[in-house]
Amino acid sequence: AQKVTQAQTEISVVEKEDVTLDCVYETRDTTYYLFWYKQPPSGELVFLIRRNSFDEQNEISGRYSWNFQKSTSSFNFTITASQVVDSAVYFCALSDPNQGGKLIFGQGTELSVKP
Amino acid sequence: NAGVTQTPKFRILKIGQSMTLQCAQDMNHNYMYWYRQDPGMGLKLIYYSVGAGITDKGEVPNGYNVSRSTTEDFPLRLELAAPSQTSVYFCASSYLGPTNTEAFFGQGTRLTVV
Numbered sequence: 001a002q003k004v005t006q007a008q009t010e011i012s013v014v015e016k017e018d019v020t021l022d023c024v025y026e027t028r029d030t031t032y033y034l035f036w037y038k039q040p041p042s043g044e045l046v047f048l049i050r051r052n053s054f055d056e057q058n059e060i061s062g063r064y065s066w067n068f069q070k071s072t073s074s075f076n077f078t079i080t081a082s083q084v085v086d087s088a089v090y091f092c093a094l095s096d097p098n099q100g101g102k103l104i105f106g107q108g109t110e111l112s113v114k115p
Numbered sequence: 116n117a118g119v120t121q122t123p124k125f126r127i128l129k130i131g132q133s134m135t136l137q138c139a140q141d142m143n144h145n146y147m148y149w150y151r152q153d154p155g156m157g158l159k160l161i162y163y164s165v166g167a168g169i170t171d172k173g174e175v176p177n178g179y180n181v182s183r184s185t186t187e188d189f190p191l192r193l194e195l196a197a198p199s200q201t202s203v204y205f206c207a208s209s210y211l212g213p214t215n216t217e218a219f220f221g222q223g224t225r226l227t228v229v
Contacts, residue, residue: 044220045223047218047220100163102148103160105158105159106157107155107156107157
């Protein structure tokens with residue numbers, strides 16, 4: 001069975017601190033995708049990144065970076081120099097394109113960035 | 116492009132009432148999904164569709180029905196509303212094929228059953 005675990009329920013940091021959100025996944029499939037979505041207080045889901053299982057390169061996009069390690073089944077997300085606007089719930093998700101692309105979500109990590 | 120459009124945005128139902136949540140996408144995506152999000156939880160899949168005329172159950176299908184008569188539309192039907200169906204509902208679509216896209220989500224429908 002597929003599963004995504006985000007062990008950190010809530011994280012609180014002060015602005016400009018770096019913060020890492022952890023994501024651990026379980027799957028027996030060799031082909032899969034991993035995602036991060038952001039859900040701000042307004043409630044919509046904002047796509048941040050998609051990674052396929054064959055691409056373990058880390059990725060950086062501005063203040064955001066992602067560390068994908070198949071050896072530990074982890075796909076962690078780091079925000080550098082956090083800002084108040086980063087306050088949101090962040091979801092990690094897993095999907096198998098050979099099984100309808102259904103997303104399996106973690107429970108989410110609520111990040112609060114205080115000024 | 117409007118993307119994925121859900122209506123209504125908010126609704127209050129009485130126990131036993133029925134309603135249909137509408138979802139439409141204009142990206143010609145073949146796959147569509149309905150998820151529900153309970154407070155403090157991640158999203159769980161209710162139903163999904165791989166194309167017009169084809170639907171399948173997700174993790175939490177009880178109390179819901181869907182249909183997919185066109186590529187664009189994927190309505191979710193609640194027949195006898197129960198308090199346990201109080202949740203935020205998200206519709207999503209994606210394209211799976213030679214190239215795959217991520218799932219695009221609608222703005223959500225906040226449903227309260229009283």
